[in-house]
Amino acid sequence: xxxxxxxxxxxxxxxxxxxxxxxxxxxxxxxxxxxxxxxxxxxxxxxxxxxxxxxxxxxxxxxxxxxxxxxxxxxxxxxxxxxxxxxxxxxxxxxxxxxxxxxxxxxxxxxxxxxxxxxxxxxxxxxxxxxxxxxxxxxxxxxxxxxxxxxxxxxxxxxxxxxxxxxxxxxxxxxxxxxxxxxxxxxxxxxxxxxxxxxxxxxxxxxxxxxxxxxxxxxxxxxxxxxxxxxxxxxxxxxxxxxxx
Amino acid sequence: xxxxxxxxxxxxxxxxxxxxxxxxxxxxxxxxxxxxxxxxxxxxxxxxxxxxxxxxxxxxxxxxxxxxxxxxxxxxxxxxxxxxxxxxxxxxxxxxxxxxxxxxxxxxxxxxxxxxxxxxxxxxxxxxxxxxxxxxxxxxxxxxxxxxxxxxxxxxxxxxxxxxxxxxxxxxxxxxxxxxxxxxxxxxxxxxxxxxxxxxxxxxxxxxxxxxxxxxxxxxxxxxxxxxxxxxxxxxxxxxxxxxx
Numbered sequence: 001x002x003x004x005x006x007x008x009x010x011x012x013x014x015x016x017x018x019x020x021x022x023x024x025x026x027x028x029x030x031x032x033x034x035x036x037x038x039x040x041x042x043x044x045x046x047x048x049x050x051x052x053x054x055x056x057x058x059x060x061x062x063x064x065x066x067x068x069x070x071x072x073x074x075x076x077x078x079x080x081x082x083x084x085x086x087x088x089x090x091x092x093x094x095x096x097x098x099x100x101x102x103x104x105x106x107x108x109x110x111x112x113x114x115x116x117x118x119x120x121x122x123x124x125x126x127x128x129x130x131x132x133x134x135x136x137x138x139x140x141x142x143x144x145x146x147x148x149x150x151x152x153x154x155x156x157x158x159x160x161x162x163x164x165x166x167x168x169x170x171x172x173x174x175x176x177x178x179x180x181x182x183x184x185x186x187x188x189x190x191x192x193x194x195x196x197x198x199x200x201x202x203x204x205x206x207x208x209x210x211x212x213x214x215x216x217x218x219x220x221x222x223x224x225x226x227x228x229x230x231x232x233x234x235x236x237x238x239x240x241x242x243x244x245x
Numbered sequence: 246x247x248x249x250x251x252x253x254x255x256x257x258x259x260x261x262x263x264x265x266x267x268x269x270x271x272x273x274x275x276x277x278x279x280x281x282x283x284x285x286x287x288x289x290x291x292x293x294x295x296x297x298x299x300x301x302x303x304x305x306x307x308x309x310x311x312x313x314x315x316x317x318x319x320x321x322x323x324x325x326x327x328x329x330x331x332x333x334x335x336x337x338x339x340x341x342x343x344x345x346x347x348x349x350x351x352x353x354x355x356x357x358x359x360x361x362x363x364x365x366x367x368x369x370x371x372x373x374x375x376x377x378x379x380x381x382x383x384x385x386x387x388x389x390x391x392x393x394x395x396x397x398x399x400x401x402x403x404x405x406x407x408x409x410x411x412x413x414x415x416x417x418x419x420x421x422x423x424x425x426x427x428x429x430x431x432x433x434x435x436x437x438x439x440x441x442x443x444x445x446x447x448x449x450x451x452x453x454x455x456x457x458x459x460x461x462x463x464x465x466x467x468x469x470x471x472x473x474x475x476x477x478x479x480x481x482x483x484x485x486x487x488x489x490x
Contacts, residue, residue: 075291075484076355170481173293175355179474207355209293212477213457220473221462234479 044131045122045245046156050139051238052111053168056229058188059237060090060140062107062150066123066132070100071153073138073208079174081200083138083208087148087174089187089197090140102132111139122245133157135241142188143226146177146204147211149236156241164242168235171211176202181214181224190225282364282392285488286344288373289357291402292482294475296353296432297385298329299346300375303338304364304392311372312386312452318408320423322374322452326384326408328421328429329376342368351378351432364392373403373485379417379431379476382408383455385483398488402481407455414442415458415469428470435472437464454480 046066052059063086065072072095073083082094096104103123111117123132134157138150149171159165177185177199186195215221218228284304290297303311311334312322321333335345347360352375373387386406393399407413411426417436418427430436443459460473471477 075289076357171479175293181474205293205354209355210291210481211479212293212475213479215460215462215473215477220459223462234481 039126041124041126042128042131043122043124043245044243045120046135046159047242047244048119048121048135048137049116049240049242050107050111050119050137051116052113052236053238054113054141054232054236056113057141057143057232057236058113059111059149060086060142061092061109062111062117062119062137062139063092063095063104064107064119064121064135064137065096065098065101065104066121066135066156067100067102067153068130068133071134072098072136072150073152073172073174075172075208075210077208078206079176079208083148084146084174084176084200084202085198086138087140087146088177088199090142091198092138095138107139110142120244131157137239139237141171141232141236143186143190143230144188144211144214145179145181145185146174147171147214148174151239151241154241156243159241159243161243161245164240166238166240169237169239170234171232171236173204173209173211175205175207175209178204179212179214181216181221181226183225186225190227190230192225195225281366282394283490284362284364284371284392285359285490286347286362286371287357287359287486288347288352289484289486290352290354290482291484292354292377292478294354294433294435294472295380295478295482296351296378297348297375297483298351298378299331300348300352300358300373301325301331301334302344302347302360302362302371302373303341304362304368304371305338305341305389306367307370307389309338309341309370309372310389311374312388312406312408314388314406314453315451317450318410318452323382323408323410323423325374326376326382326406327411327423327425329378330421331374334374340368354433371487373483377405377482379415379428379436379471380455380458381413381415381426381428382411383458384408387485390487392487393489396489398486400484400486403483403485404480405455405457405478405482407449407453409447409450409452412445412447413458414440414444415460415471416440416442417470431471431476433475435464435475437461437467437470437472439466440470441466441468443468
């Protein structure tokens with residue numbers, strides 16, 4: 001296991017440094033360095049392949065996290081400020097820093113329609129009883145006001161190395177920004193690059209719900225910056241989670 | 246038989262917990278044929294802008310169906326889908342175990358309601374229906390889900406159906422009686438007036454998956470009295486969690 005090798009190498013390095021230190025110290029006759037045997041370490045690694053199933057909704061860089069309590073969102077509850085950030089602006093940093101997160105990994109960049117990205121996340125523990133039990137993922141549909149999709153607290157505790165779980169995801173509305181579809185409110189390319197992202201004001205129902213889809217100017221919302229191309233239906237992502245270590 | 250099973254249980258306790266679990270499941274599935282089941286049932290409205298009228302939950306035998314896709318709605322289903330009146334369906338269910346109106350009225354967007362249900366011999370299938378407001382004859386529908394005999398928590402989502410009994414004119418007229426045109430009420434935000442009607446015909450007279458509401462961006466006119474940024478939805482529209490005790 002890589003982690004054990006790393007730990008051993010680190011221990012060896014520390015020993016050498018301490019010996020060197022001891023050798024240069026003229027006052028001490030001899031220094032005995034006791035290096036405890038390394039604890040066994042257990043690393044859990046999950047490879048997640050995310051595929052964007054939409055026609056014209058780029059997905060913001062994903063937030064992929066391991067945790068063993070809580071969830072990133074709950075229908076009927078207020079969105080956390082971290083989730084609001086992700087859902088309104090596509091910024092995953094606050095979700096990755098949520099207190100429940102044992103280990104988090106951000107995506108490399110936007111996942112364009114039809115494209116896939118592979119993201120790995122790992123967590124190392126010294127006690128197998130502290131293994132991560134849940135995996136969550138969130139990403140914004142960037143040509144919307146505050147739509148996001150992802151996986152919420154997927155149970156991974158029974159997933160053996162080499163086993164996979166495949167699923168598709170539905171889209172949610174963080175409830176923190178009214179779905180005006182105005183150009184000034186869409187952070188994705190449909191907003192022309194000047195649309196606002198995060199705004200702390202909450203002017204929608206302030207509860208997470210499933211998303212009702214975008215209307216678009218082509219389908220009767222004259223002020224909308226969106227076109228028929230930005231409409232989407234569920235599901236919006238295909239996800240495969242494989243435990244690789 | 247009892248001695249045999251208890252011997253089996255005794256044996257398995259010595260071997261493995263998982264084996265014990267399996268024989269417990271076997272015991273339960275055997276007893277389920279002769280004993281009632283106790284269920285906790287939770288229904289969550291996943292939509293952002295649609296209310297559910299009183300919900301009817303029923304455990305029934307394999308010959309009973311509240312509705313069936315591709316067949317014409319019964320007059321009792323029509324009463325429920327057009328006006329939210331579940332009394333007809335309830336009366337029809339003579340041998341079923343029922344939970345009527347667990348939310349004590351409307352179930353607002355993103356809200357949940359919970360109820361208990363004791364099922365009798367042979368009532369092995371679960372069905373759930375409730376009208377969706379504001380729609381002409383849209384309803385949430387679960388048809389004959391086989392209730393598991395193994396204890397545990399089971400979660401699934403359900404879709405929106407159209408009873409096929411009324412034209413989806415999307416005009417909020419108060420028309421809730423079977424055969425009366427129009428939508429009885431829009432309990433949430435943004436009910437419009439003065440719409441000219443989206444369509445005056447219902448060409449598919451069979452129960453089918455609802456195509457969704459159209460709405461418009463003119464609350465004082467246009468074709469529809471619905472708001473296209475508030476009263477649309479995507480499937481699924483409800484989540485049901487059944488705990489088999």
